[in-house]
Amino acid sequence: MRILFWGFICSLLSQVVLADRLSVRAPEELSWKTYDEVVRHALQSGDELLYQKVDWKSNVLDGQREGYKDDKPIVMILFFGDHRSNC
Amino acid sequence: MQSKRFVELLQKECVSVASSDVRYNGLSDAMKAKGEYQFLRRSLSGHAHGIHQGVFVVTPSGKLLKKINWGWPVPDVGEMHRQLEQSIVAYKKLSKGERLGVEVLKETDRSMRVADRKDVPAGWLRLRNTSRSYVFPEMELFDIRHPSYVTVDKLWFSGVEKLCFIPGVLKKGEKEVMKPEVVSRVLLNSHMITGRSAWWREHIRVADVGMEVVSAKGDQVEIRYRGKLKLVADSKWCKDTYDGSLLGKAVWDSGKKRFLSFEWVTLGSHGIDSLLSNMHRGTTKSVDVASLLRLDPYLKCERGMAPAHWPENYSREVVDALKW
Known part of the structure; x- marks a missing residue:
């Protein structure tokens, strides 16, 4: 079910980034020659980093306190596990 | 552009929480009796499944405005964006008392240990x-x-x-x-x-x-x-x-x-x-x-x-x- 959060995050991305990931085959072997390309494949990049601009609270209490202080609605993403990590 | 605007809304108009319904539901009765869990329970009491997975917009007073996750397995950002905008408009139409309620949660209200x-x-x-x-x-x-x-x-x-x-x-x-x-x-x-x-x-x-x-x-x-x-x-x-x-x-x-x-x-x-x-x-x-x-x-x-x-x-x- 963790796919939900990353699906949500991925849906925030520009399609250009996804198209690159899907069309360019990363190196078959890891060597010092291919090292940087493999790193690029594993890294988050470009618009994939958009979600990092959001100051995510990891729990409801911290969210309620800040929402109360700033008089703002609270957007709660509730799924299984830590959604900033694994999917 | 749509995704950037969505993130801007989260940044400027909302407070964003990413947490686990499973962890909250798995708390002991003693922890569930505390203010944080009670706030969450109250906020989602209008939702058919109670504390359940999803993307919800709630007020700091504990009122559910909308459930905004749309699309599966690829979320519909356009619809989510519209739903979030509507939630923000609805929030601003509420009185201060309806928005904020009477009290802010305290550290002693914490139900879930955080890392x-x-x-x-x-x-x-x-x-x-x-x-x-x-x-x-x-x-x-x-x-x-x-x-x-x-x-x-x-x-x-x-x-x-x-x-x-x-x-x-x-x-x-x-x-x-x-x-x-x-x-x-x-x-x-x-x-x-x-x-x-x-x-x-x-x-x-x-x-x-x-x-x-x-x-x-x-x-x-x-x-x-x-x-x-x-x-x-x-x-x-x-x-x-x-x-x-x-x-x-x-x-x-x-x-x-x-x-x-x-x-x-x-x-x-x-x-x-x-x-x-x-x-x-x-x-x-x-x-x-x-x-x-x-x-x-x-x-x-x-x-x-x-x-x-x-x-x-x-x-x-x-x-x-x-x-x-």
Whole structure:
């Protein structure tokens, strides 16, 4: 079910980034020659980093306190596990 | 552009929480009696399934405005954006009393232990992990192995354990083999694949990682790592396989006893014995995966994020030092 959060995050991305990931085959072997390309494949990049601009609270209490202080609605993403990590 | 506007709305008009319904539902009765859980229960009491997975907009007073997750398995950002905008408009139409209620939660209202109550010591080796599968046949966005998804994780080593990543003698050409327990933490906690597998120590067939000092100038020591990794699981719960290689490079400051840079990169084939209907699609059982471990930049948005497997496969020394 963790796919939900990353699906949500991925849906925030520009399609250009996804198209690159899907069309360019990363190196078959890891060597010092291919090292940087493999790193690029594993890294988050470009618009994939958009979600990092959001100051995510990891729990409801911290969210309620800040929402109360700033008089703002609270957007709660509730799924299984830590959604900033694994999917 | 739509996604950027959505993020702007989250940043400027809302407070954003990413948490676990499962963890809240699994709390003890004593913890559920506290204000935080009661607030969450009250907020979602209008939702058919109570505290359940989803994306919800609520007021600080504990009133549900909307459930805004639309689209499956690919969320409909356009519709979510519209729903969020409507929620914000609805929020602003409420009276102050309806928006905020009468009280703000206090620290004593906390129901769920959070990982950021104690900082991981600065002298430790604190790594951030990203991993992504390669393109594979029949891949669909439903599949957790799809290369559109990245697994992000954390990996920690204490100040003493950190020294295992440098050879005993810091002279150019010096070589050493990494201690198995250091490499095991990487493997058993699945840092080289996407998702998680239930590896056991006896599943590790090869974990040979060597290190070599390639230059030593003043206090700065450049180290290269090279390794072969192989796991074959054979338990009731896991029959996965992994076969990969590792390269890495780091610069160690011998004066300040810290890494100025650190990278471990792996590329390997991750095999799954049984595809699961709630996680996978198609018939491809083996997928290539690239992973990267780097010094953790400690992003603000990742505050409170512990290793996914914490505290499994961590030494007593590390666990005791970080008892929350």
